[in-house]
Amino acid sequence: DGGITQSPKYLFRKEGQNVTLSCEQNLNHDAMYWYRQDPGQGLRLIYYSQIVNDFQKGDIAEGYSVSREKKESFPLTVTSAQKNPTAFYLCASSIMFRGNEQFFGPGTRLTVL
Amino acid sequence: DQQVKQNSPSLSVQEGRISILNCDYTNSMFDYFLWYKKYPAEGPTFLISISSIKDKNEDGRFTVFLNKSAKHLSLHIVPSQPGDSAVYFCAASAFQGAGSYQLTFGKGTKLSVIP
16 A cells, blocks of 8 residues: 555654654655644645755744655654744655645644643 | 635535635746645545646536636535535645745635534
């Protein structure tokens, strides 16, 4: 079964700690994305990557970092510099040149205590 | 400044009736529009899309209409079913160059279909 997996589903961290959210896809998609959703808000783009070892900042990249060492994986690190890290994080992927058709993972709910 | 707006945060419709969800956009560079459906604590799932060269696209109970001159699109669900109850996001896409697209999302409309 092809798809996007995000783990864990729920994550709790203490304030001041960095935390890494996992995103893996076996769709053979070139491009991957990270979004953040807050209550009553749309999805906002954090980072995206079109190919391995390359990524670009989205609209709200401050306080986040990413890596793309493998085509299948695009982990997101929420650093202590992110002022409001508690949110629902969504990973997506798409075929190259078809970024207008993105497929989403199930999401990770991060709560910083 | 919001480039994609869904002005109705919520909508309630009787089962069997038509649901109409609206979306307005401001960026004339958007050339592809999508609707996603989302249940709580899950990722959005793609529902239907439309290219800017069309004014209508239909898929079963779901039809999307695009009015480019008004920068407005709408999603019609006929007949509405209780399982359609979810948050619906409108998204718009613009080519960024070098094979890159980005989606801009509205804030969503929560649809409740009453049995």
